[in-house]
Amino acid sequence: MQKNPQTIAQKILAAHCGRDHVGQGEIINAEVDIVLGNDITMPLAIKEFKKIGVDRVFDKDKIVIIPDHFTPNKDIQSAQQCKAVREFASEFKIKNYFEVGRMGIEHALLPEQGLVVAGDLIIGADSHTCTYGALGAASTGVGSTDLAVAMATGKLWFRVPSSIKFEFKNNLKPWITGKDLILYTIGMIGVDGALYKSMEFTGAAIDRLSMDSRFTMSNMAIEAGGKFGIIEVDEITETYLKGRAQRPYKVYSSDPGAEYDQVFEIDCSQIDLQVSVPHLPSNAKPAAQLSDITIDQVVIGSCTNGRMEDLEVAAKIIEGKKVKEGLRVIIIPATQNIYLEAMKRGYLKIFVEAGCVVSTPTCGPCLGGHMGILAQGERALSTTNRNFVGRMGHPSSEVYLCGPAVAAASALTGKISIPGEGAR
Amino acid sequence: MIIKDKAIKYGNNVDTDVIIPARHLTSTEESELAMHCFEDLDKDFKKKLAWGKIVVAGANFGCGSSREHAPIAIKASGVRLVIASSFARIFFRNAINIGLPLVQSEEAAQNIMQGDELEADLGGGTIKNLTRGKVYRINPLPDFIQGVIKSGGYIEFIKKELGK
Ligand code: SF4
Numbered sequence: 001m002q003k004n005p006q007t008i009a010q011k012i013l014a015a016h017c018g019r020d021h022v023g024q025g026e027i028i029n030a031e032v033d034i035v036l037g038n039d040i041t042m043p044l045a046i047k048e049f050k051k052i053g054v055d056r057v058f059d060k061d062k063i064v065i066i067p068d069h070f071t072p073n074k075d076i077q078s079a080q081q082c083k084a085v086r087e088f089a090s091e092f093k094i095k096n097y098f099e100v101g102r103m104g105i106e107h108a109l110l111p112e113q114g115l116v117v118a119g120d121l122i123i124g125a126d127s128h129t130c131t132y133g134a135l136g137a138a139s140t141g142v143g144s145t146d147l148a149v150a151m152a153t154g155k156l157w158f159r160v161p162s163s164i165k166f167e168f169k170n171n172l173k174p175w176i177t178g179k180d181l182i183l184y185t186i187g188m189i190g191v192d193g194a195l196y197k198s199m200e201f202t203g204a205a206i207d208r209l210s211m212d213s214r215f216t217m218s219n220m221a222i223e224a225g226g227k228f229g230i231i232e233v234d235e236i237t238e239t240y241l242k243g244r245a246q247r248p249y250k251v252y253s254s255d256p257g258a259e260y261d262q263v264f265e266i267d268c269s270q271i272d273l274q275v276s277v278p279h280l281p282s283n284a285k286p287a288a289q290l291s292d293i294t295i296d297q298v299v300i301g302s303c304t305n306g307r308m309e310d311l312e313v314a315a316k317i318i319e320g321k322k323v324k325e326g327l328r329v330i331i332i333p334a335t336q337n338i339y340l341e342a343m344k345r346g347y348l349k350i351f352v353e354a355g356c357v358v359s360t361p362t363c364g365p366c367l368g369g370h371m372g373i374l375a376q377g378e379r380a381l382s383t384t385n386r387n388f389v390g391r392m393g394h395p396s397s398e399v400y401l402c403g404p405a406v407a408a409a410s411a412l413t414g415k416i417s418i419p420g421e422g423a424r
Numbered sequence: 425m426i427i428k429d430k431a432i433k434y435g436n437n438v439d440t441d442v443i444i445p446a447r448h449l450t451s452t453e454e455s456e457l458a459m460h461c462f463e464d465l466d467k468d469f470k471k472k473l474a475w476g477k478i479v480v481a482g483a484n485f486g487c488g489s490s491r492e493h494a495p496i497a498i499k500a501s502g503v504r505l506v507i508a509s510s511f512a513r514i515f516f517r518n519a520i521n522i523g524l525p526l527v528q529s530e531e532a533a534q535n536i537m538q539g540d541e542l543e544a545d546l547g548g549g550t551i552k553n554l555t556r557g558k559v560y561r562i563n564p565l566p567d568f569i570q571g572v573i574k575s576g577g578y579i580e581f582i583k584k585e586l587g588k
Pocket of ligand 1: 303363
């Protein structure tokens with residue numbers, strides 16, 4: 001066995017502070033590969049950046065700015081914020097500023113554009129920055145002050161996390177996607193079950209999981225309090241990176257004998273389609289047990305489930321049918337490329353003919369921004385990631401979380417439903 | 425630093441959406457954010473501020489979004505200290521970075537009741553509960569983080585480092 005075995009999280013952090021080894025719990029100062037901001041976190045970061053008193057950013061090509069939350073601008077105030085962000089991007093010649101029309105939801109867009117790659121250390125002023133862990137990167141959310149400091153210096157302090165390993169074994173039941181696996185996992189360990197820790201997703205079921213489903217899983221690591229949600233690079237990752245990675249990437253893996261706080265074995269053959277009931281993502285239950293719950297709105301979208309696989313699952317279930325009368329069904333492809341591809345494949349036609357709304361890419365209703373806010377007492381079933389009090393609108397409204405199959409099946413019935421057994 | 429004030433108590437998993445709902449994130453003004461602090465959690469929060477300025481909560485305080493607006497809203501409301509069993513990591517970073525004092529102590533968080541009068545000595549590592557006659561020991565923060573706090577936040581710390 002190797003001396004000083006390390007987890008993948010330790011190795012990536014060590015590599016970014018010029019060392020061979022870092023210890024769990026240690027505080028280090030490390031160089032970051034990509035720094036991300038959006039229309040909500042950038043305005044505060046700009047204020048802080050100006051206070052530092054530097055007249056340039058550390059590297060204009062390593063900063064990514066995406067106005068995706070309240071865009072296309074939902075009101076005058078959000079328009080002001082986006083204007084300030086746009087002007088900052090132009091002043092500092094930020095190459096990767098994505099204007100409305102090219103913009104997509106950040107955590108779908110960065111991987112798609114090849115801006116984030118395996119082996120990277122990435123910070124973003126958005127909690128779901130952990131999404132890129134699916135590419136074998138160490139990637140985590142920070143706040144606006146951290147964003148400002150990273151834009152100025154290219155460096156940030158990190159506490160090296162300890163890790164929890166999740167081994168997903170056996171085959172998935174029909175219609176199960178990454179969303180069901182991660183809701184189940186959060187249900188098992190709780191919303192603080194991985195607080196400050198790196199979650200590692202491994203096992204035969206992960207090896208067979210699509211890239212889109214992997215992104216969904218890493219995306220929600222934060223919903224268990226996790227710092228990273230890492231999946232090691234394999235052929236599926238490399239196929240995805242090929243032709244899109246804008247930089248050479250590095251493959252790291254955890255050493256045999258690396259130290260884990262906990263190791264969970266999860267038998268996927270026992271996992272049913274999941275729904276997390278209000279008001280915590282950890283309130284996961286089999287969807288089949290919730291068939292009495294009626295809904296007012298369905299949302300299929302977000303950085304969690306607005307990718308091609310999600311639209312494909314939804315289109316298969318909705319094709320040729322009509323959404324339940326009185327129900328609002330909102331579908332939001334996460335990026336322009338996904339939108340275009342869904343158009344080519346005829347999915348958008350299926351959705352519109354069924355009576356769904358199809359929106360331009362935006363975070364929109366996911367955070368109660370716009371494009372589908374809930375009224376008092378209303379209930380939504382949503383493929384997004386948070387069901388906190390008031391998340392999608394009125395404080396008395398409710399959000400139930402699920403994957404694309406349950407969302408689409410429920411769109412047809414107006415109640416929480418699972419799709420028929422039909423082959424995928 | 426000694427902080428003497430009364431406790432306002434909340435439960436587990438106080439998330440950033442109830443600390444400052446997204447509908448108010450179209451502003452970065454401290455006063456504006458303070459006005460809406462905790463409004464979806466506790467309509468009486470502002471009234472309570474008249475008698476207490478230490479927030480005490482359970483596990484995973486500040487979970488959810490990375491919005492720094494959350495600790496800013498709390499600090500700008502006049503809250504002087506947050507004590508919790510545990511903090512969500514991004515919230516923890518953000519609070520340190522902007523200079524909102526935090527104490528993580530399960531014992532204190534569980535023991536302290538709404539309205540208790542507290543005297544927190546962060547340097548000395550103790551919280552006295554004057555109402556209940558109890559003393560809770562608190563673990564010192566790592567040196568690096570103490571350095572950030574002493575500088576008055578991360579921006580001031582970095583300015584010093586860069587010689588600005
Ligand atoms: S889609 Fe939702 S969770 Fe994802 S970045 Fe946007 S607001 Fe955040």
